[in-house]
Amino acid sequence: xxxxxxxxxxxxxxxxxxxxxxxxxxxxxxxxxxxxxxxxxxxxxxxxxxxxxxxxxxxxxxxxxxxxxxxxxxxxxxxxxxxxxxxxxxxxxxxxxxxxxxxxxxxxxxxxxxxxxxxxxxxxxxxxxxxxxxxxxxxxxxxxxxxxxxxxxx
Numbered sequence: 595x596x597x598x599x600x601x602x603x604x605x606x607x608x609x610x611x612x613x614x615x616x617x618x619x620x621x622x623x624x625x626x627x628x629x630x631x632x633x634x635x636x637x638x639x640x641x642x643x644x645x646x647x648x649x650x651x652x653x654x655x656x657x658x659x660x661x662x663x664x665x666x667x668x669x670x671x672x673x674x675x676x677x678x679x680x681x682x683x684x685x686x687x688x689x690x691x692x693x694x695x696x697x698x699x700x701x702x703x704x705x706x707x708x709x710x711x712x713x714x715x716x717x718x719x720x721x722x723x724x725x726x727x728x729x730x731x732x733x734x735x736x737x738x739x740x741x742x743x744x745x746x747x748x
Contacts, residue, residue, distance in 0.1 A: 645734030653718035
């Protein structure tokens with residue numbers, strides 16, 4: 595399978611959803627609750643990444659500076675953008691794995707500067723308890739996606 599550059603919006607749960615639909619629904623929710631968060635981008639809740647093996651990985655999407663729980667998982671610093679058809683895409687800039695998202699996914703990360711220079715605006719994660727599986731998932735994703743900030747696996 596050739597290397598790709600983007601995670602698509604999870605079409606299984608958001609079939610045909612565009613950014614304007616997502617924003618409209620978020621604004622309706624905000625006004626219904628009488629709360630409008632200050633300048634927080636409206637995000638899809640999930641993105642799908644595929645490994646070189648064809649395995650599908652479902653990531654949860656978070657805004658920058660989210661404080662995560664102390665759990666193991668695979669994460670990606672991503673740049674969210676919208677194509678001309680209105681679909682949301684996530685370009686992975688860095689993919690990694692950790693035993694603690696709380697301690698690892700912070701602005702002290704050694705590749706944070708590279709990610710910021712390349713336009714990071716979201717973080718995608720999924721939890722995995724077992725370290726050997728996290729390593730396999732990370733490698734599988736890195737073999738399929740060209741990331742700007744990872745040292746590429748050959």
